[in-house]
Amino acid sequence: MKYVFGIDLGTSAVKVLLMNQYGEISIEKSKPYPLIQEKSGYNEQDPEQWFLKTQEAITEITSEFEGDIQDIEGISFSGQMHGLVLLDENRHVLRNAILWNDTRTTEQCKRIYDVVGNKRLLDITKNPALEGFTLPKLLWVQENEPRIFGKADLFLLPKDYLRYRMTGQIHMDYSDAAGTLLLNVGEKEWSKEICELFQINPDLCPSLVESHACVGTITPDFAVKTGLSESTKVFAGGADNASGAIGSGILADGRTLCSIGTSGVILSYEKKSDRDFKGKVHYFNHGAENAFYTMGVTLAAGFSLSWFKDVFAEHETFEEMLEGIDEVPVGANGLLFTPYLVGERTPHADAQIRASFIGMDAAHNKKDFVRAVVEGITFSLHESVVIFRESGKSIDSIISIGGGAKNETWLQIQADIFNANIVKLSSEQGPGMGAAMLAAYGCGWFESLKECSDRLIQPAKTYKPIQENVEKYQKLFELYKRVYSQTQDLNERLKMFRK
Known part of the structure; x- marks a missing residue:
């Protein structure tokens, strides 16, 4: 029997499930972490907690797993969207992550409309400028924490930082990038126009991949600490809502x-x-x-x-x-x-x-x-x-x-x-199931995500109005x-x- 991990990095906890080839959840763990709320409207988290709690959950699962550890073939992710993680040139975190539900960036949203224009913004990004998105957060740091912004070499979203810590590789998938207000959604590429308008170095944006793309294997250190095989494949994963859609x-x-x-x-x-x-x-x-x-x-x-x-x-x-x-x-x-x-x-x-x-x-x-x-x-x-x-x-x-x-x-x-x-x-496992399905598809268990869905997802009951x-x-x-x-x-x- 083969297995994959689905990791759902949520706002209040990380949920890790181990799924077999029949879509059955063998073991699952959930590990909470706190919100940091210094002021009304401020919502932050320490990215290190995401990594440590995920590592803890996987370690508990592998210790309970009774099969051959080599049969755990892959890992993929679902993650809370929009959260800003800033890294310096040495890939160290520069500040707490600013989360999707942080609302401090009203003035930055107004600036986006003033500079880009409502119609042009919708043409490029397909979305309005809202406080929850990533670009307003970048602009807030640029304006209010210029020393930190000057040191920034790269930005990531929450699950991408977690995946980086597990693999040493840096990528972002299209479904998560679409929630940054920096992606040309139709063209599936970073918008040079928006970056130039706000004096954001395009190199701050990570390379883009599909959600099912294999981006590497876990590091030897992570393998030792969790009990996993170094050959465990890691797939990019998707935004929580995109993953929830796949899992449903x-x-x-x-x-x-x-x-x-x-x-x-x-x-x-x-x-x-x-x-x-x-x-x-x-x-x-x-x-x-x-x-x-x-x-x-x-x-x-x-x-x-x-x-x-x-x-x-x-x-x-x-x-x-x-x-x-x-x-x-x-x-x-x-x-x-x-x-x-x-x-x-x-x-x-x-x-x-x-x-x-x-x-x-x-x-x-x-x-x-x-x-x-x-x-x-x-x-x-x-x-x-x-x-x-x-x-x-x-x-x-x-x-x-x-x-x-x-x-x-x-x-x-x-x-x-x-x-x-x-x-x-x-x-019903929602985003975690979707993450596991991305890993299953990436590992070649199914010819398509649609086949994976048809085989693994079944209705239980319908409620009529x-x-x-x-x-x-x-x-x-x-x-x-x-x-x-x-x-x-x-x-x-x-x-x-x-x-």
Whole structure:
């Protein structure tokens, strides 16, 4: 039996799984690491923690593995997008990584529009200038930490730094590079025009490869420390959402995904890069070669639920906290929640907006609040579904993965709010599974990613919309959409009172 590793480098933890040739997960480990939040809107991490925790997880897995270590043939990656890792000429990290959910770069986004122009930026990168992307972070360091920027010899994204530490080789795949605002998405090359406009040396950008490309083998030192063979092949991997799409079978026209992790996305497959969403949703290179995907993002999806748990239900598990929300009626007894804890991405590119509970009543209990949070997250994701439908895309069936797929009531809520069939997979590993599939394809187990998907991914259950609930949620959705405009100015004025 042959095996591959899928490594999912997330925002809160690294998840490592060992998959066999039948798509079965033999062993999996998760290792958390902290966020560094010095100020409101600042989110950083120490890249060394990514490496150490991944090494620890792999070492535990190899110690439990009962087969021949030579049968572990490959490793690939899924990684949190957009995070900026700066290296000097000796390949040492110059500062903490600035993460995707860091919102300090509003002024840099304005500068990008002033210098490049909205239309030209969309022509080249297919995406608007948002605080989460990598170029605004580079410009922030350029303006605020010129000494560090002057020492920078290379920038990487999180999983690329992790892979570098495991192999000594430096690359970036197209699906992750598409989220930097430095890639010409249609041409699949770094944009010299954007680099020149902002006085960024093009050599700061790493060489580009496909997600399934073999970029080397692990270093002898990493082999000794983890118990792996030095011959273990390492593949480039993909951005977390691209990998999640692969791991969920989003590899053909008409396929749509709802993925709820720390953030949440509605993602749809695209054959070409020529659809025009006018920057309302993201347009990225897929982890599958010569394909693309469009994506709407809710910044604080699962994070909204984990925030509520940490603040109001600290000693409960997520399962305990969600228990009984099926008994709460549609609309949470008149309580609405907008999940803008760290700003919002789609359809409101707004770093200053913050979350609200609307309609709080003395009769509400904790279950009402939990139901409202779940519904609010789903309403936010539904705004992306609406954009896709208004563009002419048909969305009748959606594969759901992540935290939103772990609770039966939440799956039914998705079906009712999206007014679509929601498909739960029999083995749902999301981005980690996609990373393992990239390694399996790279190792030659399958002729194509599509064959890999067809063989390994199977639906388990479908949740159909309940028409009575659909109609109620359509009315509630109209109210939900009004909350943003009616709280925008208030949140802008409250900004001065935040830490």
